[in-house]
Amino acid sequence: MNKSTPEQRRKFLHTFGRFLAIGAILTIIGFAIPRTQVMEADFFWQIDPSLCIACGLCETDCVLNPSAVRAIHIKTVCGFCDLCGGYFRSNVMDLTTAAENLLCPTGAIQRRFIEDPYFEYTIIRELCIACARCVRGCNDFGNGAMYLQIQQDLCRNCNECELARICPANAIRRVPMSQSYYIR
16 A cells, blocks of 8 residues: 655645645636626717707716717608708807808817708717707707717726716617617
8 A cells, every 4th residue: 555645745735735826816817808898898888869858967977087988860861951950059130151150169160061052061070078968959940860889999988877877768788789879
């Protein structure tokens, strides 16, 4: 019979303990990393346009300054009207592009003449501050073709979106990429 000495047993337990500790660490890392990557890669924050009330909180309460939210057009035929409800303030005397006649405080919507009586309206993304004035105007006096959306290339994709937490209409949710309204 071959009996092990106390020194051999200690060496065996020491080696076994090392392997056990390394295995536990790798198991913990294995569970933590893939879930984080899957969550961030497959899910993102998005505004449901059918629930959004254009309250203006996206401009002021996003953790980013300026906000990761921007106004967008949802219809390609949108924006060819002489009188755009998302561009002009209501009850203006002259349909001129003077600042006092426009809804957007930053000039993020540009108007370009196409041919009489058509104009094209384009949102300059870098100038938009998500104030939602154009969205409210478009919904009240237009065809509702403008809405706010979180821009995925600007969003930090926080675990708990501050905008989702404070949204009075519960319009902001974390959704799978396959259910997206708009991705940019």
